Amino acid sequence: MSPEKMRRFGYQVIDLLVDHFENLGDQPVGAKLAAKDAAGLSLEAGPPEDGRDPSELLTYLKRDVFPNNLHVDHPRFFAFVPSPGNFVSTMADALASGFNVFVGTWLGGSAAASIELLVIEWLRRFCRLPESAGGLLTSGGSAANLIGLVAARQSVSPAELARGTVYFSDQTHSSVERALLVIGFLPEQCRKLASDAGGRLSLGVLRQAIDADRVDGRRPLCVIANAGTTSTGAVDPIDDLAEFCRNEKLWLHADGAYGAAAVICERGREKLCGLDRVDSLSLDPHKWLFQPFECGCVLVRDRALLHSAFRVTADYLREVHRDSAELNFGDQGIQLTRSFRALKLWLSINTFGMAAFREAVTRGFELAELAERELRNQSGWEIVSPAQMGVVCFRFGADDALPGRLVDAMLHEGYAFLTSTKVKGASCLRLCTINPRTTDAEMIETVKRLDDCARRCSRDAVNGAKRVTFRADSVV
Ligand SMILES: Cc1ncc(COP(=O)(O)O)c(C=O)c1O
CATH class of the missing domain: 3.90.1150.170 (Aspartate Aminotransferase, domain 1)
Structure with a gap:
């Protein structure tokens, strides 16, 4: 593409986005195509042999594609968990994608990794976790919960793991159960406990389940607390759970994908008392920190566990692993190729202020x-x-x-x-x-x-x- 064509197309895209941000509230909250109508989107079956004018394609997207979704950023979208993004972060995503920065290794994206480290440090401080804590940005809460639970698994021996059991309430997000299955816990190792009248995990019920499992020769490993359930926003008694888990030598993971970001304000901090005591935590900036998809985060109290759980070397990564002082985010989680997600958080927080x-x-x-x-x-x-x-x-x-x-x-x-x-x-x-x-x-x-x-x-x-x-x- 010539620079002129790139500019023309780029300005059209920007105009479309500015209109979206400016006028969204005047539009319907979105629409859902009937499955049988999706074919009616007039999409051609195969990729065309000859290219077309991208401006024409943009007209088509504007008319047929973007309106036929639910607008999770619409001011009257109150379903599931909305994702009210912001324009600055949208531009940050364009930059991250345009420069196509690779943040899987220090060698590939050292400056970008430095910004991610800084943003993680901000999130750590918001949650008042100790300096030993660290983590990484993820695709969302599902990946963050999975990585936190891998760290929990890493903290015990294989023999303990074989007898291990994990505990969470019936209000816990489905991603936690799925993460446990993905990382190898069998259904019979998972205890889904009845929540109390307020939708919270009761310490009494938890203690009973754990005592019964110990009598059965099980090794209770981990409790998953909700820092804001998806259904009602209920917050489990994290402070009490933290005390209990410390005494019982259990890992405490908080699923704060939805709610933990509220810790930045006075009211959230009061509700989330004890968040600073958890062993691991998920928190989604693409929910209550106003970032566009995909931006989750996992924080682990002892960040060295992430490294020991996820680092795998390979012959073709010799240059990557040469200097142990360099942090490779690809060795901290499940993605090697990772985009520059931190840019949107960094740019928007700097632009708007805390x-x-x-x-x-x-x-x-x-x-x-x-x-x-x-x-x-x-x-x-x-x-x-x-x-x-x-x-x-x-x-x-x-x-x-x-x-x-x-x-x-x-x-x-x-x-x-x-x-x-x-x-x-x-x-x-x-x-x-x-x-x-x-x-x-x-x-x-x-x-x-x-x-x-x-x-x-x-x-x-x-x-x-x-x-x-x-x-x-x-x-x-
Ligand atoms: C409490 C909670 N945990 C985990 C998730 C999963 O997060 P994601 O959809 O970003 O993977 C959600 C999503 O709404 C959630 O509300």
Whole structure:
């Protein structure tokens, strides 16, 4: 491509992105293609023999591809865990990709690795872990949990491992269970314990399970605490768990993929008391630190364990392993080829400053509280789990099928999107409010629309039920 063509295309891309950031709130929250319609995207079956004008392709992407996804960065996207990115980090990703920096080895990307080390040091200090702690940026929380659990496994002997058992609550994210299976724990070594009424891992229940396993000749190895569950934002009693694990010689991993970033603000720090005592921790900047995908992080109290768990040498890496003072991130985790993820965190934190980040995280707490107040002001709504860590769960009536119908109806309407979950076996709706760009007016309007929608859907359900009864009667 000539420099002129590159510039023309590049400026078009930038214009598209600026429009996205500027006008997203005026657009629907996103759309989902029916699986059978995906073929209707007018994508050609094979790669074309002759190239096409990238500007034309951009027009196609703008019209058919980008709108037909859910916008996880939309100010009224409250489903799952939103990812409200920012423009500076988006540009950082463009730079990281454009310069294609390799951050798997010190030799390949020494300056980039220095920035990653610095960013990891910032995250370590936010969590108040000791200087011995270190870690790396990952694709996300799933990889971070896996790496943290490999470090836990590394801390025991093979004989202990063979008898080893791990403990977590029924509210723990599925990625933890998957990570345990991937790294070789058998299902019978995993103890999924019933959480208490607040969705927290109870120390009493944990102690009982561990005592029973010891009697059976098992070797309890590791406890996984939630630093903000995905369903309700519940935080396990990390400080008590840390004390218990220290006395019992157990590894404590905290899954803070969703919630640990809240430690940067006053309210989060109070909720996350004891986070500084864990042995390993996951924390996703692509969730509550406003970075675009993919950016997770794992921190390990004794960072030397990462090196001993993951370092593998090879003949063709001789130059890489020549100087032991050089840190190779490829020897700390599962990826050798790694992109320059740290750049987006470094550039955005430097651009906006930590005060802005703290305020933005605090806003997430406040928005969930606003939603809860609005729901309490409407008749018929029950708060199933009060606002905590930017999540609130609620239901309208006792019909377990209603939340799912409301989710579909809200997506169809396009103003706001939320998803459902189960709390203590009952279906409910859930708002995750970590996008600081959501205005109070948008939150109030979302609750109003939900209320309208719930009354309409439950009326329709009653009418539908009557019709079915009538048909059944006429058959009789
Ligand atoms: C508590 C928790 N842990 C782990 C994960 C997995 O993170 P990722 O999707 O970035 O792999 C999530 C994702 O939402 C989460 O909420």
